[in-house]
Amino acid sequence: MDDLIVVTGASGRVGRRLAVRLAAEGAHQRLVVRSADRAPQLPGTETEVALSPGYADVDSMRAAFEGASTVFLVSGREDPDRVQQHQAAVDAAVDAGVQRVVYLSFMGAAPEATFTFARDHWATEEHIRASGLRFTFLRDCLYHDAIAHFVGQDDVLRGPAGDGVVAAVSHDDVADVATGVLLAADQGPFDGQTFDVTGPTAYSLAEAAQVLSRATGRSIRYQPETLEEAYASRAVYGAPQWEVDGWVSSYAAIATGELATTAPTVKRLAGRPAQSFAEWLDLNPDDWAHLRR
Template identity: 90%
Template sequence: MDDLIVVTGASGRVGRRLAVRLAAEGAHQRLVVRSADRAPRLPGTETEVAISPGYADVDSMRAAMTGARTLFLVSGREDADRVTQHRAAIDTAVDAGIERIVYLSFMGAAPDATFTFARDHWATEEHIRASGLHFTFLRDCLYHDAIAHFVGADDVLRGPAGDGVVAAVSHDDVADVATVALLAEDRHAFDGQTFDVTGPTAFSLAEAAQVLSRATGRTIRYQPETLEEAYASRAGYGAPQWEVDGWVSSYAAIAAGELATPSPTVKRLTARPAQSFAEWLDLNPGDWAHLRR
């Protein structure tokens, strides 16, 4: 058994970036994706395993993890039963002989977190702790990309965030931190550790609207909503209640101050500053092209 790393979600926004970085470092990795044709083609990739439907596909997950020591576990797609899928992946990892999990969690994960999806992450963390495996939790904040996608077709960024601020982070910074955590020579220094992964500063959604206005040349504004208004404005999407709760509570978590504190993790572990929201816009024009109408 060598230092084979299993990377889940390898066709996603963080997983793909992580796989590219691990390949550049010469790591031996196995990519786990839902569709094999979406997996990045990289040196050092042993196999590509398609899992469907998700982590509950125990046989495919066991095949993906057999012979590996380390698992990078990205959270599954948002779902009413996501915690059950996460627990299945963790239990399969134990059965397959995995020794260590680096789990991509969420900032403020807690049983009573305002952001309802952060409660899923807390439950997953607790299951990992109980598994007996070595672990590292990377709790990322909301992504810069999410902030850009908060803007509606009418150029209004609306939600019940009040005057709260958010220390949003880029996918690239999260992938860089994950690379360090997975490849560190002294991996024991990461055992049992939890790291918040954020951007360099926190900003309000009103400030985000100003930055987006400068970048797009459009007039984008922030419109605070009450919780009642937020639920009413999203009622027409036909989404299930658990999903609407997640949408609305992401803003409410900002208002509650639960995503407000910048962390030095990116700079400390990568020896470079984290990307600000404005820097992310400059570096990733394709990710907010929908705003240049």
């Protein structure tokens, strides 16, 4: 077994960025994707296509992990069976002889977390802890990108976030932190550790609306909702209850303060300050192009 790193979700927002960074450092990596034509073409990489959505195909995942010493495990898409899929992936890693998992979790992961999807992350973390694998958990906050996509067609950012603040982070910051953890010469200090990965400051959705207004030249505003109003305003999408619960509870977690605390992880592990919301807007104009209509 060499130092092969498996990167799951390698065609996604974090996985793709991570793969590029690992390649630049000369790492030997295998990229797990759903479609080969979506895999980044990088030196020193292999590509493995997962045969089914998520991590449900255990044989496929075991093959993807074979010969690897470390797996970077991105959480699967939101799904009522996501915890079971994560557990299957962890079990496949154990069966394949993987030694270490770096899991991209979520800030405030806990069995009673307000954000319902954060409960899935807690359950996954518990399964990893019980697996016998060496592990590091990177708990990222909501992404700046998500905040920009909260804005509706009517230029209103609405939700039951109250006056709470969110320490949102960029995908680039998370990828840089993951790179530092995966390639550290001395991995000992990271084993068994959990790191929150956040932006440099926490901001309210009203402040986010002001920053977006300046960037777009439009009048974007924040409209607080009650929980009942939030469910009613999202009923038009016809989404299943578990998904709507996730949408609404992401705002509610801001209101409770569960996403408010900033952490020095980016500066410590990436060697630079984390991106603020305004800086992210400047650096990633394509990610909020939908607001420049």
